Every structure is written in C-alpha cells, then in structure tokens.
Amino acid sequence: MLVINTCRNTARLALRSAxxxxxxxxxxxxxxxxxSLGLALKQQDVVNVTFVRANGTKIKTSGKVGDSxxxxxxxxxxxxxxxxxxxxxxxxxxxxxxxxxNDFEKLxxxxxxxxxxxxxxxxxxxxxxxLGCQITLSKDMDGLEVHVPSTxxxxxxx
Amino acid sequence: xxxxxxxxxxxxxxxxxxxxxxxxxxxxxxRICIVGAGPAGFxxxxxxxxxxxxxxxxxxxxxxxxxxxxxxxxxxxHPEVKNVINTFTKTAEHPRLRFFGNVSLGxxxxxxxxxxxxxxxxxxxxSDQDRELQLDNEQQSHVIxxxxxxxxxxxxxxxxxxxxxxxxxxxxxVGQGNVAVDVARMLLGPPRxxxxxxxYALEALSRSQVERVHLVGRRGxxxxxxxxxxxxxxxxxxNVQTRWRSDDFSGIATQVEQLQRPRKRLTExxxxxxxxxxKNSSPGTKQFLPIFLRAPKxxxxxxxxxxxxxxQQDAAVPTHAxxxxxxxxxxxxxxxxxxxxxxDISFDSRQGYVRNREGRVLKVDAxxxxxxxxxxxxxxxxxxxxxxxxxMSGAFAVAKNxxxxxxxxxxxxxxxxxxxxxxxxxxxxxxxxxxxxxFEMETGKAKGxxxxxxxxxxxxxxxxxx
Numbered sequence: 001m002l003v004i005n006t007c008r009n010t011a012r013l014a015l016r017s018a019x020x021x022x023x024x025x026x027x028x029x030x031x032x033x034x035x036s037l038g039l040a041l042k043q044q045d046v047v048n049v050t051f052v053r054a055n056g057t058k059i060k061t062s063g064k065v066g067d068s069x070x071x072x073x074x075x076x077x078x079x080x081x082x083x084x085x086x087x088x089x090x091x092x093x094x095x096x097x098x099x100x101x102n103d104f105e106k107l108x109x110x111x112x113x114x115x116x117x118x119x120x121x122x123x124x125x126x127x128x129x130x131l132g133c134q135i136t137l138s139k140d141m142d143g144l145e146v147h148v149p150s151t152x153x154x155x156x157x158x
Numbered sequence: 159x160x161x162x163x164x165x166x167x168x169x170x171x172x173x174x175x176x177x178x179x180x181x182x183x184x185x186x187x188x189r190i191c192i193v194g195a196g197p198a199g200f201x202x203x204x205x206x207x208x209x210x211x212x213x214x215x216x217x218x219x220x221x222x223x224x225x226x227x228x229x230x231x232x233x234x235x236h237p238e239v240k241n242v243i244n245t246f247t248k249t250a251e252h253p254r255l256r257f258f259g260n261v262s263l264g265x266x267x268x269x270x271x272x273x274x275x276x277x278x279x280x281x282x283x284x285s286d287q288d289r290e291l292q293l294d295n296e297q298q299s300h301v302i303x304x305x306x307x308x309x310x311x312x313x314x315x316x317x318x319x320x321x322x323x324x325x326x327x328x329x330x331x332v333g334q335g336n337v338a339v340d341v342a343r344m345l346l347g348p349p350r351x352x353x354x355x356x357x358y359a360l361e362a363l364s365r366s367q368v369e370r371v372h373l374v375g376r377r378g379x380x381x382x383x384x385x386x387x388x389x390x391x392x393x394x395x396x397n398v399q400t401r402w403r404s405d406d407f408s409g410i411a412t413q414v415e416q417l418q419r420p421r422k423r424l425t426e427x428x429x430x431x432x433x434x435x436x437k438n439s440s441p442g443t444k445q446f447l448p449i450f451l452r453a454p455k456x457x458x459x460x461x462x463x464x465x466x467x468x469x470q471q472d473a474a475v476p477t478h479a480x481x482x483x484x485x486x487x488x489x490x491x492x493x494x495x496x497x498x499x500x501x502d503i504s505f506d507s508r509q510g511y512v513r514n515r516e517g518r519v520l521k522v523d524a525x526x527x528x529x530x531x532x533x534x535x536x537x538x539x540x541x542x543x544x545x546x547x548x549x550m551s552g553a554f555a556v557a558k559n560x561x562x563x564x565x566x567x568x569x570x571x572x573x574x575x576x577x578x579x580x581x582x583x584x585x586x587x588x589x590x591x592x593x594x595x596x597f598e599m600e601t602g603k604a605k606g607x608x609x610x611x612x613x614x615x616x617x618x619x620x621x622x623x624x
Contacts, residue, residue: 089238
C-alpha cells in the first residue's frame with residue numbers, strides 16, 4: 001500500500017512540477033495525454049465535488065475517478081489559500097477536509113498512522129476529518145460535499 | 159526544450175526594468191515591505207497579492223538566498239516539507255512582487271527609512287537566537303546550541319565552522335522539541351538519509367563515534383514537546399533502539415483515556431514502544447534515550463548533572479535529588495528567541511519577540527497603543543512554536559489585518575511612496591537567486607545530491623552576479 005501510495009504521489013508530483021514550470025493546468029496536460037492514447041475522458045468518469053468554505057460559500061467543481069481531492073483542488077485552481085502545501089507527501093495538514101459522517105464511513109481506505117499523525121496537528125480537527133491528498137475519487141462519490149476548515153486562525157492560539 | 163523556452167520567456171518578462179514599468183503604471187499603489195523571506199513572509203505576500211489588487215509587495219532578506227527555515231531549518235532527510243518552495247516561488251514570480259536579497263534591516267537599511275518608503279512594513283525575520291541554560295561552563299566548546307548544529311548541517315552561512323566534537327560515545331540533548339528530535343535523528347540515523355546535508359557535515363557525521371543520544375526534558379511524558387510524526391520516525395530508524403525509563407511512565411497509562419486525541423495518540427505510541435522495548439534487543443545498535451523529569455543543574459567535563467523534578471500543576475519543580483548523565487557533547491535545545499534588528503522596534507527582550515496585538519506592532523513608548531503601519535508575523539511575533547500550518551495561518555491572519563486596516567483607513571495610504579531604493583547596494587534580485595539555485599542543483603547533480611548548497615556569502619554574490 002505504501003509503495004502504491006509512493007508511486008501515486010511521485011506521479012502526481014511529476015505532473016504538478018510540470019504544471020508549476022509551464023503554468024499549464026494539469027487537467028489539460030492529462031487531457032492531451034489521454035487523447036494521444038485514444039482514450040477520451042468518458043462522462044461516467046467525472047465525479048462532481050463541492051467544497052464548502054468556512055464562511056459557507058460553496059465551490060462546485062469536478063474531478064475524475066482516480067484523482068485525489070488535492071488533485072481536484074489543484075487541477076481546477078480551486079481558490080483555497082495554502083491548500084496542499086507539501087503537495088501530497090503527508091508532511092503537512094493544509095489539505096484537511098471535514099466529511100459528513102455518512103460520507104466518512106463510506107470511504108474505502110481508512111486513514112493510516114501517518115495520516116492521523118498529520119491530522120493531529122490540524123486546526124478544527126473532527127472525528128470525520130481526513131487529508132484531501134489521501135482521498136481517491138470513485139464513481140460512487142459523485143455529488144460529494146466536503147467542508148474546508150478556516151485557514152485563518154488567531155495567531156495567538158499558536 | 160519547450161519548457162526551457164517558456165522559462166526563458168517568462169524570466170525575460172520579469173526583469174526588473176519591465177517590472178518597474180508595470181509597477182509605475184498602476185495608480186494608486188499601496189506599497190508594502192516584508193522583512194524576511196521565510197515562510198511567514200511568503201505566506202503573507204501570497205495573501206496580500208491576492209486580496210489587495212493595487213499593491214506592490216517588496217521582500218527584503220538579510221541573506222542573498224530566500225526561504226529562511228525551509229532552506230536552513232527543515233531537516234535534510236525531510237525533503238517533502240521543502241515542497242512549499244514551489245508555492246513560494248510562484249509568489250516570488252508574481253509581477254507585483256520584488257525580491258531584494260542581501261539587505262539587512264538595521265545595517266543596510268533602517269526601519270525608519272523603510273517606513274518612509276512604504277505604507278506598511280511587515281516584520282517576519284524570525285528567531286535567530288536561542289535560549290540559554292544559564293549554567294556555569296555553558297560557554298565551553300562541548301556545549302553547543304541545537305540551532306547552531308542544525309544551521310551547520312544545513313549550510314547556513316557563518317555556521318560552517320562549528321566543528322562539533324562527535325568523537326565521544328554520548329550526546330546529551332537538553333530539550334525535547336522537534337528540533338531536538340531532528341538533531342537526534344541526524345546523529346543516530348544512517349548517512350544515506352542525509353543526502354541534502356552539506357558536504358562538510360556529511361563527512362563529519364560519517365566519522366561520528368556517537369552511539370547514545372539522551373533526550374532530556376524537565377517535565378513528564380504527558381508534556382512531551384515533540385510531535386508524533388517525529389517520534390514515529392525515530393522509532394522506525396534502522397539499527398537504533400529507543401529505550402524509555404519505565405519509572406517516568408508510572409501512573410501515565412491510567413490517564414490516557416482523558417486526553418485529547420493528539421496527546422492521547424502520542425502517549426499511546428510512547429507506551430506501546432515502552433511495552434515493546436527489549437523484545438528485539440540486538441547488541442551493538444545505537445540507542446535513543448528519552449528521559450523525563452530532569453532539569454539541567456550543572457555542566458562538567460564529560461557529564462551533565464540534572465535535578466530530579468516533580469510535577470506540580472504541570473510545572474517541573476526541582477527536588478534535592480540529582481542524576482548525572484554521560485555527555486561528551488551537550489546540545490542545548492530549549493527554545494529560540496528573536497533579536498531586535500532595529501532600535502525602533504518595540505521588542506520584549508525577556509520573551510524575545512516583538513510586542514504586538516494580533517500582528518499589529520505596539521508603539522515603542524510602552525503605551526500599548528498600536529503603531530499604525532508596522533506589523534509582525536511568524537515566530538518573530540508569536541514566539542518559536544508551531545509547524546508550517548501554524549505559521550501559514552498566522553501570516554494569513556496578519557496579512558488580512560493589513561488589508562482591513564487599509565480598507566478602514568486605519569492606515570493612511572493617500573500619499574504615494576517610493577519603495578526600496580537599492581542605490582549602490584549589492585542586492586540579489588530574484589533572477590540572481592535563480593542563478594544561485596541553478597548553480598547549486600548543477601553542483602549537486604555531479605555528486606548525486608538534489609543540490610549542494612553554497613555556504614559562503616561572497617560565493618553566493620559572485621554566482622548571482624552582483
């Protein structure tokens with residue numbers, strides 16, 4: 001599992017660093033790659049996701065099956081300050097997301113020790129908190145709504 | 159190839175003359191100066207550039223190179239943490255941001271000048287001093303600060319001549335924060351984990367005779383300052399045994415259930431490790447020895463004396479009992495503090511941070527009134543605690559206060575301000591840093607390392623072309 005995760009993370013990082021170098025959205029890089037393979041993105045691979053900010057505003061967006069929630073934020077340039085600082089390498093907790101209990105219980109992979117270790121440092125930690133970089137979209141997650149904790153906390157509480 | 163071309167085009171667009179034109183054509187322009195190019199400075203800049211459309215942000219940095227503790231503090235075997243540099247680089251290459259490296263507040267430019275040149279000045283120059291034990295013999299050569307040790311292996315200019323004596327068997331680290339654990343891991347871990355380390359430190363560590371690292375804290379396991387990730391990493395180190403003292407944990411197990419989740423999980427991990435210890439003991443391995451309830455008392459040759467403490471309302475109170483621990487080298491890691499870079503800063507020299515209210519710096523006159531237009535973020539304002547998330551959210555909060563103060567006219571931005579004037583100063587621009595960056599990665603490649611850091615400031619300036 002760790003090996004798979006590492007491979008996945010490495011691939012993701014490679015794409016993201018390509019994106020950072022060229023300022024081309026990853027989604028288009030992926031689209032052109034899949035096109036060249038003759039595998040146009042099928043409608044049923046699209047998973048709709050809504051991010052709900054701490055102030056209640058909703059951001060409706062989508063990813064595809066196999067993307068992580070961090071991929072969804074990066075690929076769609078979802079406006080969440082500071083999200084995913086370590087780029088999905090389980091060394092920060094800036095992609096902390098809060099799930100509804102039902103959704104949380106349906107997630108196929110339970111958080112590992114390393115994810116829980118980072119969540120322990122997150123603000124507004126709940127029993128249904130996960131790191132977005134560790135959640136992989138599947139078709140049955142279509143319509144998922146997740147809450148994003150506030151990134152601005154009182155500096156004095158540090 | 160294509161990406162190279164793109165990079166060249168993009169870089170060309172960012173030359174300072176073009177930037178200057180862009181900046182001058184925008185009116186009215188709110189000019190904000192950030193002092194210190196570490197995480198707090200970059201996160202504050204990111205927020206300001208996004209939320210204040212008509213502003214220009216200048217970052218001045220004492221060193222010729224950016225990123226502060228991400229470059230000089232993050233452990234070399236934690237390269238993932240350095241991924242934030244990608245985000246910081248995007249911020250730095252924003253058309254409304256200028257970087258001025260090799261400019262030191264208090265020496266090259268005064269706070270008074272900066273405040274005349276900018277509508278707001280945000281201080282984020284961090285904590286570059288450490289707390290001392292206040293014991294006799296502390297100035298002896300076998301007592302060094304963990305901060306300096308970290309700076310040494312991470313290549314901070316000026317730290318390269320530390321020459322820590324690693325010829326003895328026992329190192330005693332006073333303090334149990336994550337810096338202390340990082341240092342213990344560097345001393346006990348395999349050299350292959352330290353690929354990002356400076357060459358001279360790798361060489362010294364390869365000759366190290368250190369076999370045991372004592373990690374001593376004044377208080378008990380429930381007050382341990384390290385975080386669980388760092389402990390778990392220690393427990394997984396190959397050929398290193400972690401040995402706890404069971405006496406330190408008397409009565410702890412019964413309290414676990416009442417703890418909050420982070421403290422609970424950390425305590426459970428320590429208890430599990432305690433219960434497992436001795437099961438797989440193989441002789442000849444190195445040892446990591448966390449020791450609780452001991453307060454530093456005296457420093458002698460080859461030993462350190464501690465008072466046995468008792469906890470009273472979470473505070474460690476020394477008893478008459480003492481214990482001596484072997485210590486060929488003593489590393490002090492009981493906290494950082496900041497220095498006062500300019501006499502015009504309202505500074506609490508006892509606590510070691512800038513006096514402020516929610517990031518708004520107070521007046522020097524001790525009236526407790528806010529000095530409009532002067533702000534502080536990061537460790538310089540909060541004291542040296544917390545992880546990158548803490549610094550990020552704190553910096554965002556202070557940047558938001560700047561935006562709010564401008565919107566409410568608490569900060570006068572009606573008159574135009576000139577911004578920093580480099581004159582004949584030897585300033586490293588962002589393009590200069592990119593030349594240093596390219597050079598370091600190229601040098602590292604030859605050695606199979608991600609980069610070989612330049613340690614000499616003169617060499618940095620030469621590569622940057624200033």
